[in-house]
Amino acid sequence: MSLVETPYLTSIQVGLVKKLGVKNASDPMDRPWSTGFFKEPVEASIWLGKTNLEGDRQADLRHHGGPEKAVLAYAAEHYPDWRQQLMNPALPYGAFGENFTVVGQTESSVCIGDTYGVGDAIVQVSQPRQPCWKLSRRWRIKDLALQVQRTGKTGWYFRVLQEGYVTPKQPLVLINRPYPQWTVMRANETMHHRTTSRDQVAELAELPLLAANWQRTLTNRASRGIRVDTKPRLIGENE
Helix, strand or coil, rough: CCCCCCCCEEEEEECCEEEEECCCCCCCCHEEEECCCCCCCCCCCEEEEEEEECCCCCCCCCCCCCCHHCCEEEEHHHHHHHHHHHHCCCCCCCCCCCEEEECCCCCCCCCCCCCCEECEEEEEEEECCCCCCCHHHCCCCCHHHHHHHHCCCCCCCEEEEEEEEEEECCCCCCEECCCCCCCCHHHHHHHCCCCCHHHHHHHCCCCCCCCHHHHHHEEEEEEEECCCCCCCCCCCCCC
């Protein structure tokens, strides 16, 4: 169930790729890297295409972006706790690399395959977000990506079913919820946080609206009887 009657976009952020750092810097945090993590808010309507918002790009297209990860969403409800925990009261929306900061939804209320109308567009939840090491580097907190994954406050990705203009403050109107039993939180737990039965892993893997990369990983795990890792894996996504 949503946290408010109708969730909405409180903020939209986009960012192009930047090259940062200094060659041979003594601190690894200061060495050269490329990222699209630094995102700025937009105030007016913006075009949402099949793979990106206009003006938004990713540095590493092997792991980031594409149709299954066209938009990263993150819950505004998480920000007060993070601001306190990270001792950064000014932590802005977009701090976790998200394009959509959403009021009224969290990982426990959003489900795989949820389809929403927002502005002129139609979007569908494809998978949970797996935090990238670049989140840690952006805020110079070595274990921040691990903290995010362990808390389950990861965010989630949308694929775009219908392109169109979207605007901050617009509602996310639920059109269809085919898998109410598979919240983003439960999918995260099945992938990362505890040893689960093969049946549960296989059930998640068989969801046709789950992103293909998650389906492959989980199908392989179920078929081989591999136990779910309790140590989070950090990969690059949407940065």
